[in-house]
Amino acid sequence: MSLRLRLVATLGMTLMLLWGITAAWSMRDLSNQLEHAMDQRLAQSARMVANLLDRAPAAAWNGEEGGVTSTIPALENVACRVSSLRGKMVAGTHPEMNDVLAIDAEGYSYRNHAGQRWRVYTLVDDDKRITVADRLRERESLLAQVRRAAFYPFLLALIGSLIALWWGVTRGLSPLSKLQRQLNSRDHDDLSALPVRRLPGEIRPLIDGFNTLLARTRRMLELEQRFTDDAAHELRTPLTAIRTHLQIARRVEGNPHREAMRQAEAGVRRLTQTLDQLLLLARMESEEITRGSLDPTPLEEALETAMTETGSRDRCRYNERVSRIHIALSGSLLVITLRNLLGNAVRHGLPGAPIEIEAQESNGMAVINIINQGETIQPEQLARLTERFQRGNHPQGSGLGLSIVDAIVTRAGGRVTFTSGNGIGLRVSLQLPSS
């Protein structure tokens, strides 16, 4: 249900209900007032007749015994009867209603005659009794006329306020309608920010939030696009080498054939490595490595394995403090982390120079520094080291190693920082929860 419809329906129904109650109330009041006024008029006419009769010559009453009855020409809706206190009728408008109008007690009452209902008032004067009556139908038709006269302005006002309500709501919601039109006319791929100028204060935060979300989505998409491009390049390049060299191998013989096959195999190895790293990274980014839920790994053990796997045992220097530290991270992940870092140090560090490993523990965090000598890396390159497929000036390697290290350490609740300069090619500082 649209906001506009809901607003109009709620307000409209409330309005109609209030107007209806007001109208019913006024009508009831009006009927009562009218009835009262008519009754008073009835009583006044009875009193007027009484006064008239008082002024009439007394001789007129003398004929009482004579049985003379004056009949006044009848008015259709009003009846009048004058009688003596003993009940003898002296004058009257409707002889046929004689019985109906013969009432002894003073005051108001209702009477039925020939299917019509009458309002009757009886006044007892000194020596006579005057009864006047109103046909009720007459009163009702009067009331209906009054009601009709009041109904049309009321209806007009009601329709007018509903229209005003619709217009007001539409106008009030026009920023929303404009926004809706803007959104509808946008391309599905359009991630540009929505304009916030001239937006009412209530919607502004909503659109601001929406724009922030759009910007984030845009950045994510850009990153994903770059990753896809990079991945395509990293996977297709070795594949190209493999295919080309296999096609050459088919056509040549002897040494060139062997060389081509060797090149193809090197390509397969490279592709395998890149794929393994990519899969590892994907697993790392989807799996939850919860801190503390794993058996702690002795740092020395993991370091030994990593050194063996990278063939860097001869070049690594570390103190015995390493043997006292246990890291709250599964053994295989810690080995992967160290292996990547040592592998980098071997590949990019000054050839033959020692690789230093420092370790210390404080406040439940272990700090492991892996330092290799070499050329200084520029700050802007340092900042991009953990980006996927970022290889710097080194064509070897997949460019994923440090992304993997970063993913593992971050997931484990730790931190990686890189520094370079003063003869140090790269100092990788790992902060990991210890146990």
Added chain:
Amino acid sequence: MRVLLVEDDAPVAAGVETGLALSDFVVDTVTTLVAARGALATIDYEAVVLDRRLPDGDGLTLLQEWRRSGVATPVLMLTARDAVASRIEGLQGGADDYLVKPFDLDELTARLQALLRRAAGQVDSSLRHGNLALDPVARSVTLDGVPVALGRRELMLLEALIRARGRILSADQLKDCLYSIDDEIESNALNVQIYQLRRKLGRNVIETVRGIGYRLGAPSGDTPS
């Protein structure tokens, strides 16, 4: 035919170089945009195979630069990006053809040959000169319909002369067509090949223009096509 290959990935470059050499292309490989710019300015290549993603930038920017400065050399672009948009971008940037990695070596060769043929304004895939016909794809030569066995370099030399369509080519230009920068050239190698061609196809097939160079002799035989 001398081709410039701009590709930074060493295994791929080695493969393409060897593969094209099998079809008698003479390939020089460079790995950066800067080197490519220098190479094209120095040597008159007949075609360029250009990778897009290079260490010092996008190959497309170099291509656009070449096209703006009037370089008309046919360029075949290589890329790992297979999105249609990026292919269109490449072709609109001035590429004559576009191949997505991993490509087939035969397809690369065929496309390069098609590029050269189009650049020469030639419709038929074989090159003709009088009663002499050279098939650049099959690497064969016929004289009056009879196959003639030619050495690899002899065939390359003949192809260069036929493609020159009677223009005079200097000894250096001919050597450029036969050898890459890395090849060791013996001083009299060109003379030996010219001698061999004359011996196999007749004395008049190559005409020596004294002091300038060589050109194809007047077509012999009565069947020009």
